[in-house]
Amino acid sequence: MIGGKRTITNPSYRRRTGYHGMLVGATALIASALLVLGNISTRDAIAMRHAEDIQRMLAEVIPKALHENDLLQDKFELDGRQIFQARLNDEVSAVSYQVAGPGYSGLITIIMAVDKNGTLLGVRVVSHSETPGLGDKVEEDRSDWVHEFEGMQLTKANEKQWAVKKDGGKIDQFTGATITPRAVVKAIKGGMEFFAQHKQRLLTYEPGPESGISEVKKNG
């Protein structure tokens, strides 16, 4: 019926295996070509959207009063993490970086900012694939939950608080979803430990070769 009924003749070459192979091959070729074209034409726009997203997220976790530099410009790598430094009067006032941890379904990526005293300024979930309607309450758009972390510090004494209430901590879990908040808390706690470990490096400003040429001149 398909491909045959409307034409008067159903040519015999259509019944050959070669035609079928060619047909699938040609479709695959066209499909790949379309995907390549689609990728090329959207790649830059998507990269730009992601940069905008990061910028917006950074702006949300680091108060504007804490920095006078372009956060996207002043970044460096440390232990495989990208670190964004906020500076005020040539002094690092806060740092921001991403942490990630396995959630209920897939990796949850979180951006967090810590000020120079080790106080958590803010947290936002960048990407996740948690259950819509349950685990997605970690998004700031959907619930105020992520604000619970603001102002927290990690010390030896309060280490136990860094858990959901079900586990004896002070962070709320969601109805029906414990794994997601638990994963977020764990990832953020890991981020705080990362700060404590690398405090020295995180809070020194070393202009890299590609960031702010004028800054390099000033310091050199």
Add this chain to the structure above:
Amino acid sequence: MADIKFSTIMRDGMWNNNVVFAQMLALCPLLAVTSTATNGLGMGLASMAVMVSASIVVSMFRDFITKEVRLPVFVLLIATIVTLVDMFMNAWMHQLHKVLGLFIPLIVTNCAILGRVESFASHQPLSRAVADGFFMGLGFTFALVTVGATREILGSGTLFANAPLLLGDHFSFMELTLIPGYDGFLLMILPPGAFIALGFLLAGKRLIDARRSRDEEDTAPADVVPAEGH
């Protein structure tokens, strides 16, 4: 084959041969995303776009596609369309993509699209195929919103929560809290709730159909088209 009337296509898509309520297809995305009406709406609209595009492509090339290899060809085409939709939305409708992004890859697994392309678009002229894709998609959206609304009302006492995230701020009036101070009925939001809600809705549809055909028995034979099994 005589051309099918548009009114028949519409009635089939919306009710008689509804993707979910009659064909029992696409239950996987249905059960997965309908924890709220808004999610259902988003998934429905995205699926509708893919259904229409897939119907157009397959109907246009139906003369070249042979029976033996139609399935791999259809799957390739649908997967390509879904991926393209995903990329374009990510690039140019970024806000919407953030909300729907979770669901879009799920559309590939939607057997209803393959089912319609296979049983309708592959041997119908373009105009009919487009109409079928549209109304099947609309019917699917209707089913998703119905199941989503049922679960949301019973599960958390709200309706169309977070709708502005999907449709923009103009639609914030859609967000309703129907039962203020409601503690929530967790079971309905969890996957079992989807099965329970779907079961009752299916039974409801059967009841309505049975009553309608009983009413029509005296005048005309029931025009209910049996669901095509896949």
